[in-house]
Amino acid sequence: xxxxxxxxxxxxxxxxxxxxxxxxxxxxxxxxxxxxxxxxxxxxxxxxxxxxxxxxxxxxxxxxxxxxxxxxxxxxxxxxxxxxxxxxxxxxxxxxxxxxxxxxxxxxxxxxxxxxxxxxxxxxxxxxxxxxxxxxxxxxxxxxxxxxxxxxxxxxxxxxxxxxxxxxxxxxxxxxxxxxxxxxxxxxxxxxxxxxxxxxxxxxxxxxxxxxxxxxxxxxxxxxxxxxxxxxxxxx
Amino acid sequence: xxxxxxxxxxxxxxxxxxxxxxxxxxxxxxxxxxxxxxxxxxxxxxxxxxxxxxxxxxxxxxxxxxxxxxxxxxxxxxxxxxxxxxxxxxxxxxxxxxxxxxxxxxxxxxxxxxxxxxxxxxxxxxxxxxxxxxxxxxxxxxxxxxxxxxxxxxxxxxxxxxxxxxxxxxxxxxxxxxxxxxxxxxxxxxxxxxxxxxxxxxxxxxxxxxxxxxxxxxxxxxxxxxxxxxxxxxxx
DNA sequence: CAAATGTTTTTGTACTACATAAAAACGAGT
DNA sequence: ACTCGTTTTTATGTAGTACAAAAACATTTG
Numbered sequence: 001x002x003x004x005x006x007x008x009x010x011x012x013x014x015x016x017x018x019x020x021x022x023x024x025x026x027x028x029x030x031x032x033x034x035x036x037x038x039x040x041x042x043x044x045x046x047x048x049x050x051x052x053x054x055x056x057x058x059x060x061x062x063x064x065x066x067x068x069x070x071x072x073x074x075x076x077x078x079x080x081x082x083x084x085x086x087x088x089x090x091x092x093x094x095x096x097x098x099x100x101x102x103x104x105x106x107x108x109x110x111x112x113x114x115x116x117x118x119x120x121x122x123x124x125x126x127x128x129x130x131x132x133x134x135x136x137x138x139x140x141x142x143x144x145x146x147x148x149x150x151x152x153x154x155x156x157x158x159x160x161x162x163x164x165x166x167x168x169x170x171x172x173x174x175x176x177x178x179x180x181x182x183x184x185x186x187x188x189x190x191x192x193x194x195x196x197x198x199x200x201x202x203x204x205x206x207x208x209x210x211x212x213x214x215x216x217x218x219x220x221x222x223x224x225x226x227x228x229x230x231x232x233x234x235x236x
Numbered sequence: 237x238x239x240x241x242x243x244x245x246x247x248x249x250x251x252x253x254x255x256x257x258x259x260x261x262x263x264x265x266x267x268x269x270x271x272x273x274x275x276x277x278x279x280x281x282x283x284x285x286x287x288x289x290x291x292x293x294x295x296x297x298x299x300x301x302x303x304x305x306x307x308x309x310x311x312x313x314x315x316x317x318x319x320x321x322x323x324x325x326x327x328x329x330x331x332x333x334x335x336x337x338x339x340x341x342x343x344x345x346x347x348x349x350x351x352x353x354x355x356x357x358x359x360x361x362x363x364x365x366x367x368x369x370x371x372x373x374x375x376x377x378x379x380x381x382x383x384x385x386x387x388x389x390x391x392x393x394x395x396x397x398x399x400x401x402x403x404x405x406x407x408x409x410x411x412x413x414x415x416x417x418x419x420x421x422x423x424x425x426x427x428x429x430x431x432x433x434x435x436x437x438x439x440x441x442x443x444x445x446x447x448x449x450x451x452x453x454x455x456x457x458x459x460x461x462x463x464x465x466x467x468x469x470x471x472x
Numbered sequence: 473c474a475a476a477t478g479t480t481t482t483t484g485t486a487c488t489a490c491a492t493a494a495a496a497a498c499g500a501g502t
Numbered sequence: 503a504c505t506c507g508t509t510t511t512t513a514t515g516t517a518g519t520a521c522a523a524a525a526a527c528a529t530t531t532g
Contacts, residue, residue, distance in 0.1 A: 018515065020300050031335075038335055044482060055517040057293065060484090064256050064297040065304045069330050076524040077482050084337045087344065090326020094305050099267075099274055101320040107406035108323065110358055114407070118354025121455065121462060122346055125469050167469075170343035171350070215451065219357065226357060233361055233403075254484065280513060291486040296515090312493040313513050 019054050023062035026052060031082060042072065042080040068093075087170060092177050097184035106232075109185045112178050113225055116159070119166055120215045126167040132206050135161050139199040152183070158199045195223040255290050259298035262288060267318060278308065278316040304329075323406060328413050333420035342468075345421045348414050349461055352395070355402055356451045362403040368442050371397050375435040388419070394435045431459040 027048075036042070043051075049059040063080070066072045070085035097105060138158050142151070156179060163172040197220040205217045219226070263284075272278070279287075285295040299316070302308045306321035333341060374394050378387070392415060399408040433456040441453045455462070 020515090021304075024304070028329075032332075035334070038337075046482085057518085058516065061297055061300040065301050068257075068260070068301045068304075069326065071330065071335065074483065076484080077480090077526055079482065082335065084335055084340075085330045087327070087330055087336055087340045090305065090330055091323070093264075094307065094321045094323055094326055096268075098271070099307065099318065099320055100323055101274075104320075104323045104406055107404045110402075110404050111407055111410075114351060114354035114358055114402075114404075116354070117357055118350035118352070121353055122350055122465070125462075125466055166346075166350075168343045168346050168350075170340055171347055174347075212448070212452075216448075226361075229358070230361055256484090282513080293487085294485065310514065312515080313495055313511090315513065 019058045020061040020065075023052055023054055023059055024065055027062055027066065036082045038082055038084045040082050041078075042082060044079050088173055088177065091174075095177050095181065097181050105181060105185060108178060108181045109225075110229065112175070112182050113222055113229070115171070115175065116162075116218055116222060117215065119162060120211045120218070122166045122168065123162065123214070124211050126165060127206065131161075131165045132203065135165065135206070136200075136203045139203045142199060189228065195221040197221040255294045256297040256301075259288055259290055259295055260301055263298055263302065272318045274318055274320045276318050278318060280315050324409055324413065327410075331413050331417065333417050341417060341421060344414060344417045345461075346465065348411070348418050349458055349465070351407070351411065352398075352454055352458060353451065355398060356447045356454070358402045358404065359398065359450070360447050362401060363442065367397075367401045368439065371401065371442070372436075372439045375439045378435060425464065431457040433457040 042048075045056055045059055045063070049056040052059065063072065063074075067074065069090050070083060072080050073083045074080040094100065100108075135158070138154065138161055142154050160172070160176065163175045166172070197217045199221075202214070202217050202221060205213045209217070278284075281292055281295055281299070285292040288295065299308065299310075303310065305326050306319060308316050309319045310316045330336065336344075371394070374390065374397055378390050396408070396412065399411045402408070433453045435457075438450070438453050438457060441449045445453070
């Protein structure tokens with residue numbers, strides 16, 4: 001191990017990185033070093049390419065990545081400007097249950113449970129009568145129809161509303177992106193159970209209970225999922 | 237609203253998208269439609285470019301994006317294969333406190349609090365003596381040195397260990413990426429308070445308490461941050 | 473002075489050419 | 503027939519040129 005460590009100090013690790021990979025990093029470093037802020041104008045492609053010693057082609061492959069992430073915006077003639085990227089943009093593009101690894105899928109499933117269990121405190125900070133009433137309407141509309149498709153849509157609406165009530169837009173979007181993953185895992189397991197605490201029960205707790213009541217209620221509501229987790233953990 | 241809706245159905249929104257943007261989407265759709273799975277080989281660049289009616293240049297700009305996200309891997313001669321992207325890769329690239337918007341920064345700060353509050357259940361599912369002992373060592377090492385830099389490093393080590401103990405690798409990495417954001421917000425606010433429940437107290441709870449004890453303890457530990465949140469919410 | 477028109481500049485797209493790496497095919501020697 | 507080494511083939515990686523398109527800027531003209 002010591003030998004290997006010494007070696008890795010002496011010999012540069014061969015990088016199978018392409019020029020585009022390198023340029024991407026170099027551009028990032030450049031922005032940081034120059035402490036560019038969103039809105040600042042960047043040099044034109046020609047100059048950047050020459051400064052980096054690469055073809056404009058390669059440079060554009062790197063720029064294309066940054067543009068996808070929303071880090072830069074470009075307009076003809078006016079050039080490029082650094083901009084505030086959407087923090088979830090890159091995440092969203094990758095969140096396809098069919099291509100991400102089963103392990104990551106399982107992790108994300110857990111992540112959603114953790115989020116909902118941790119939501120109570122921030123939720124109670126933002127609570128107001130109006131949003132509780134809106135939530136109640138969603139909860140009450142469940143009894144009327146019993147079709148499976150509607151039940152799922154309603155499930156999504158209810159939990160989505162909870163996130164919305166927490167007043168954290170990023171979190172809300174995050175949850176929304178996680179929905180397909182959650183649905184996919186459950187679909188694979190062919191399991192769509194509901195806990196002993198209903199949506200309507202949760203609404204009642206929001207009206208007259210406290211944070212701890214809500215947490216406990218949410219746990220019971222999600223209990224089947226936690227049971228499933230526990231069973232999985234025991235196998236491994 | 238209805239009129240606008242009808243219009244947007246009839247008239248295609250003018251897209252200032254570049255060809256690379258379009259090609260990126262088209263490739264995504266193509267992978268889905270063909271239900272390619274990770275490991276499957278993809279057509280070569282030439283063929284794809286011709287099929288899409290764009291230059292190989294543009295195609296490569298789109299491929300460069302997908303490659304960055306880990307969706308595809310390419311090797312000379314052998315061609316490209318679809319692969320399982322790292323779900324957090326795209327997120328990590330964008331998570332620079334200096335360029336993301338203040339609103340998103342605040343959202344992410346809250347998100348970390350939510351995660352730690354929600355951690356209890358999954359944490360208790362994975363609890364074992366060995367990891368508790370390791371956590372205790374971290375907590376006990378705090379008293380010895382009091383230097384600020386060390387305190388911060390220890391704070392990170394302790395909370396990081398908690399995430400690790402939850403046995404969710406994605407979550408652990410997520411937390412690790414969130415650290416700079418957390419530190420940045422606190423640094424800006426020039427506030428580095430600690431709650432009434434210490435790390436050592438939390439370890440004791442893990443040893444002899446239950447989930448609810450831990451949640452309450454964690455809340456008290458994070459209390460200064462929640463107080464700060466509450467103050468912010470009242471202003472708005 | 474204002475509107476129309478032309479000019480310039482920078483990004484966007486296409487095409488060609490060649491370098492490079494790696495698999496595949498081939499061939500010599502035992 | 504089998505192994506080792508060499509050559510060929512082929513797909514990606516990089517460079518360079520050319521031109522289209524759009525937008526800011528300059529100029530002309532009523």
